[in-house]
Amino acid sequence: MLNSLYRLVGCLLICFLTGLPVHSETHNQVHSVHGIAMHGDLKYPVDFTHFDYTNPNAPKGGRVVQSAMGSFDSFNPFIVKGTPADGIGLIYDGLTTKAQDEPFSEYGLLAKHIRLPEDRRWIEFDIREEAQFSDGLPVTAEDVVYTFKLLREQGSPFFRAYYADITDIIALDKRSVRFEFADTQNRELPLIVGEVPILPKHYWANRDFTEPSLDIPIGSGPYLIHSYDPGRSITYRRNPDYWGVNLPVNKGRNNFDLWTFEYYRDATIALEAFRAGRYDFRQEHAAKNWATGYTGAAFDQGRIIREEIEHENPTGMQAFIMNTRRSQFSDPRVRYALAHAFDFEWTNRAIFYGAYRRSHSFFSNSEMAATELPTPEELEILEPIRDLVPPEVFEQVYQAPQTEGDGQMRLQVRKGLHLLADAGWTLDKGVLRNARGEPFRFEILLIQREFERIVNPFIRNLERMGISVTIRVVDISQYINRLRDYDFDMIVSSFGQSNSPGNEQREFWHSESADRPGSRNLIGIKNPAVDHLVEQLIQAPDRESLVLRARALDRVLQWNHYVIPQYHINSYRVAYWNKFGIPEVRPKYALGFDTWWVEP
Known part of the structure; x- marks a missing residue:
């Protein structure tokens, strides 16, 4: 959307x-x-006639149903209030x-x-x-x-x-x-x-743009809002009078006559609904579901297709994100100490069926990831901010803390406690306290209860460091509102990247966005070195300098330990009922579902 x-x-x-x-x-x-x-x-x-990854002769017609999580209360996705309906971008050009x-x-x-x-x-x-x-x-x-x-x-x-x-x-x-x-x-x-x-x-012109509304808006796009049940479902209808249907950029796209999003509040129920044929297409994000949930007669008989589609997109950074506006997360030594409590290797083996790769970079799966020591050209970019960044930026390649994957965390806990001691925290009778005697405690805010199985082992390791952690699971509306107001200690979230990072880097990392409600600077970064590199990246005159400046920014973000990196995968995991036609050529940088069609 x-x-x-x-x-x-x-x-x-x-x-x-x-x-x-x-x-x-x-x-x-x-x-x-x-x-x-x-x-x-x-x-x-x-004079091109259509994109290579589309079928210009794809038949129009049929209905497709997808799932959505939570609910919605607005058709206005452009404001901070409300929860917009999935797919609302289909009505706009x-x-x-x-x-x-x-x-x-x-x-x-x-x-x-x-x-x-x-x-x-x-x-x-x-x-x-x-x-x-x-x-x-x-x-x-x-x-x-x-x-x-x-x-x-x-x-x-x-x-x-x-x-x-x-x-x-x-x-x-x-x-x-x-x-x-x-x-x-x-x-x-x-x-x-x-x-x-x-x-x-x-x-x-005569409406209040700042308030959420379920008044059906007007757009110029290929679809219209056909019907909806507030918070439960919304159906879009292909506009038979769409002005742009024959443009080369649209040939072979927007083929479904009806496109419905059915809402579910529980991910497990949503998966069962797919298996029962309640909706047609599903992109899977949970490794356990992918490994164990896509079996049965419908799969064996080919009525449901299960497919992994590789892509060439940067995967960005999914991580435990610490709100540095909170005093306990203001020290990078503390943030790095907490990173030693996440046992990715064990988690990947025991929970994820070995499906993921560990993320170390904010630009994973791309040439912009800082995976080697800085080149002379990159050192020229970093030299003006040498006194503002950790020395490791120049001397080491960042790697998130690693384990043997056997669940034995004694060494990692010891390293974490040493870092915490350097930052002024003391383990006293099993409780970690600062110089004022205040215990170290915080809350992890989640939107999906299924993620607790990943968070709980992390919490157990933190408790061995004397840190008290609780989990709070909230609905999507409360979650969005709390993120907008930065009312959280730690969350699980991600910073997506494209092949050409630019203006959005200000929104992610720049000081200007740190205190602006609703920004994507969830971490609360206020760092002049980061600000400098963000502006350098945005002003990159060519691809070569863009890559070098992205790597420099990557290093500074890595060595400030703003997040606890998690994992990534470089393919789409999709399952769909065998009713679709798909172009022979797949796009490199997108799933391209809008180029599929329903077989007559």
Whole structure:
């Protein structure tokens, strides 16, 4: 849902010019293009007919049902209040859309032509004449201007931070809009402004955008909200009058006539419902379920297909995340000490059936992961902040604490206690206390009760260090609200990454986001060295420098011990009832479920 808002970028190059000059400056000859690429050339030329990973002749029709967890109370995913319905992004289009087989390229969707000068200080989009909202009114430049004003002023704080470097948005005429950017070398902005869902001014102008609502909104996308049962299910219907159905970027996509999300409050019940045929497609995230739950007659007879699909995406960092706004987690020695209590090797063997790899990097499964000592080129990036970072950044390759996997944690506990002693904590009659005599205790906040089997062994090891830990499991609404207010000690969460990290790194790690409610800086990082490297990464002029700056940032995050790394897998685990047709070519960087179809 709206995942495109969080995709990442670096440097842009204009490619495959259409030869329609429309604007010129003293130092820039600017042409209209059909798409823009991050690095190098676009894969698809101006006259392409469809993406390679789609079947342009895929039949339209049928119904697909998926599961969702928790509940929903809103159709507005752009604000901090409420819990939006799954799939709501299906009703919206942006100016551009991403190709799923390129690291980061955008092709015109609502926009027919794009203009971008060499210095990247502005970008212009020409909106297609046929583009319209679901009520039949045209999409105009005024709607684009209004959308960004609305999101930045009344939407989630994310939008204000993510698009802070836009200095002006101008409607040049009814169908042409121009974005002007600050001189910050923020090279991803021209791409990410195109991804924002465009909202109709005539619908929102007289409504309260800041409050959750189940009023059915208007969009310009391929689907409409067909029906819903608040908090229980929602069904989208393919718009028979969708204006963009024949565009090359849409050929072979959005094939289901009806797309339903059924909500479940318990993951075990959701799996049983799938096995019973209550819904059609499932992506599995639990190793135990994958190893033991996908068996039976339906699987043996081929009525349910079980498949692992490898991908080339960075897996980011899933971890125990410590809220450094809490005093007990403010010292990196303490954070590193707690990391010694997580026995991944035993957990992977005893609980996960050996399914996972240990994560050490914030950019796992990519060339941006810092897995070797810094190169001379990377040292040049790190040298200006040498006095602000741990010395290990220059001297060692980070590895999360490891064990023999036999459940014997005596050595790890001893190492943890030494680190805690260095930080001023003392083990007194089995209770760890600080200099003021206060015991070390905290709470782990969870949204899935199934995760307790992973957390409980971790807690037992922490108790051997004299630390008292409790678990609190809450529903999704309370969980979201507590995260927005940073009302937690420790959680299990993840920081996803793309092949081209960019602006979202500010939201993850930058000091500016640490105290802003609703940001993704869940850790509460306020570190000038991290701030410096984030800005360096965003301003990377080419792919090589992007990779080097990402590795430098990775090292500084690693050696500050902000998280306790967990694990990752570089494939999608999916199961589906044997009713689907699937394109022969799979996209490299996405699952591509929107390219599947129901067999007649």
